[in-house]
Amino acid sequence: MENNALELKHITKSYHDGEEENTVLKDVSISIGYGEFAAIVGPSGSGKSTLLSIAGALLSPTAGEVKIGRTLLSDKNKKHWDKVRREQIGFVFQSHQLLPYLKVIDQLKLIDWLSSGKARKEQAEHAAKLLEDFGLESRLNYYPDKLSGGEKQRVAIARALMNHPDILLADEPTASLDKERGRQVVEMIRDETKKYKKAALMVTHDERILDLVDSVYRIENGEITRQR
Numbered sequence: 001m002e003n004n005a006l007e008l009k010h011i012t013k014s015y016h017d018g019e020e021e022n023t024v025l026k027d028v029s030i031s032i033g034y035g036e037f038a039a040i041v042g043p044s045g046s047g048k049s050t051l052l053s054i055a056g057a058l059l060s061p062t063a064g065e066v067k068i069g070r071t072l073l074s075d076k077n078k079k080h081w082d083k084v085r086r087e088q089i090g091f092v093f094q095s096h097q098l099l100p101y102l103k104v105i106d107q108l109k110l111i112d113w114l115s116s117g118k119a120r121k122e123q124a125e126h127a128a129k130l131l132e133d134f135g136l137e138s139r140l141n142y143y144p145d146k147l148s149g150g151e152k153q154r155v156a157i158a159r160a161l162m163n164h165p166d167i168l169l170a171d172e173p174t175a176s177l178d179k180e181r182g183r184q185v186v187e188m189i190r191d192e193t194k195k196y197k198k199a200a201l202m203v204t205h206d207e208r209i210l211d212l213v214d215s216v217y218r219i220e221n222g223e224i225t226r227q228r
């Protein structure tokens with residue numbers, strides 16, 4: 001049976017604040033398949049970022065199971081989490097987080113821990129291909145301050161796909177963009193998800209872009225429901 005790119009099973013997350021226990025996620029389960037683009041919506045403070053951090057091996061759940069591709073994240077083996085993040089997950093944040101002193105093409109080559117010449121060549125080709133997919137082929141030698149907001153975010157998404165992740169996790173990727181540019185960026189995430197059979201999970205406040213995703217989950221009072 002084909003596995004999913006991401007499986008969260010019966011996730012509970014509580015934060016402790018002195019004597020108080022604040023349960024932010026209650027028995028949350030979701031699965032995202034390869035080629036699927038899912039969105040999470042919900043009011044401020046409902047636990048969306050917490051869920052994304054758990055899915056991205058940045059935060060451990062109080063209870064429940066996280067599986068990324070074939071890898072089951074275990075609390076006993078946290079040393080392994082760095083490797084999972086590096087090799088299986090692509091992160092995109094609200095603001096692009098590009099490095100100001102690197103050209104576009106070099107932003108992608110940053111993830112250059114591979115040593116062999118062949119691997120390096122493949123990586124350079126992959127970077128060029130991704131930047132072309134994102135319509136940035138004429139911007140390879142630009143520094144971030146010469147790019148528009150939408151272009152910067154597109155570079156950030158291309159960079160997140162460099163390591164061939166199982167899943168792309170995006171926390172409000174359109175927050176800093178106007179309507180049109182925001183939509184364009186989300187269309188590109190969708191296209192890449194389909195083209196490379198990746199999964200993507202996006203937190204968003206913007207209901208106008210939900211027609212671009214395959215599935216929509218809403219979190220409210222710590223509980224998740226699938227809307228479609």
Ligand SMILES: Nc1ncnc2c1ncn2[C@@H]1O[C@H](COP(=O)(O)OP(=O)(O)OP(=O)(O)O)[C@@H](O)[C@H]1O
Pocket residue numbers: 015016017022024042043044045046047048049050051
């Ligand atoms: N490290 C922490 N320690 C204690 N409480 C936390 C911590 N991180 C988040 N919380 C609490 O958990 C709840 C959910 O926070 P979270 O950031 O996941 O919500 P969100 O849905 O992403 O909100 P927003 O849409 O405003 O970004 C909030 O009540 C928040 O105060």
